[in-house]
Amino acid sequence: MTGAPVVYIVDDDASFRGAISRVLKASGYAVVDFDSAADFLQNIPDAKPGCLLLDVQMPAFGGLELQQELAKLSHHWPIIFMTGHGDIPTTVRAIKAGAEDFLSKPIPRQTLLEAIDRALSRFAAIQQSQGRLDALNALIAKLTSRESEVFALMVRGKMNKQIAHLLGTSERTIKYHRQMIMQKLQVGSFAEAVSVAERTGILTPQPPPDIKSAS
Incomplete structure (x- = not known):
């Protein structure tokens, strides 16, 4: 204001x-x-x-x-x-x-x-x-439909080979998509990409594991 x-x-x-x-x-x-x-x-x-x-x-x-x-x-x-x-x-x-x-x-x-x-x-x-969330959503909106699919899988820890198999394409193509995703989201690391996915609701943050008390 x-x-x-x-x-x-x-x-x-x-x-x-x-x-x-x-x-x-x-x-x-x-x-x-x-x-x-x-x-x-x-x-x-x-x-x-x-x-x-x-x-x-x-x-x-x-x-x-x-x-x-x-x-x-x-x-x-x-x-x-x-x-x-x-x-x-x-x-x-x-x-x-x-x-x-x-x-x-x-x-x-x-x-x-x-x-x-x-x-x-x-x-x-x-x-x-x-405002920050709106800015992140605006960046995500720039992804193509295929890039959005790749993004959703990569932030869940899927390797390029696995993503290629799931989407019926080549590993080389997935590598290209990942590169474009990182550029469009303006992130420099996989950890930053995961953070963007969590903050925008694409990836639900995982709760910490339960610590069981010793019997």
């Missing part, structure tokens, strides 16, 4: 929104506030990714319902719930659904800022990881 991180406040209490907004703006955040979950949803198409400060209980459409709607829309922005009358079941439900934090009103300034910082840092790390 470029520029000041955006924090969206969704709360039906105007005085609370104003107070929190002033604190956040003074701390360098860009702030956009909404008095209802429905209003926020209507503005999502033009919204910049950021962190949500979301009131749990609001008229007609509460924070937990908004969390569910955002999940349906695949908007996985970090959510920090705020409540003046929370309970353990509600907290557990929100956290299980992916909420970053659950804060009780009134919220101490430092507690709020630390929660937002954690949420945005984690979100940035997830975005960076997703």
Whole structure:
């Protein structure tokens, strides 16, 4: 995210929104506030990714319902719930659904800022990881159908001779395909190729062997 991180406040209490907004703006955040979950949803198409400060209980459409709607829309922005009358079941439900934090009103300034910082840092790390994964998938998309077949077999430890037999071609042809695969994936070793296959789901990482205790 470029520029000041955006924090969206969704709360039906105007005085609370104003107070929190002033604190956040003074701390360098860009702030956009909404008095209802429905209003926020209507503005999502033009919204910049950021962190949500979301009131749990609001008229007609509460924070937990908004969390569910955002999940349906695949908007996985970090959510920090705020409540003046929370309970353990509600907290557990929100956290299980992916909420970053659950804060009780009134919220101490430092507690709020630390929660937002954690949420945005984690979100940035997830975005960076997703960006790397997208880049790897883009490289894999450059492989021909035959190269994809060879790649899937080679990362599973199949030798050139075995791959050639399975695909009904020559070992020399398989060697050529492997060379092209390494170039297109921009990797310099077999280990790197295996890593690409694991990170993109082509090859499931193998779990460590069970260590049996001595009897």
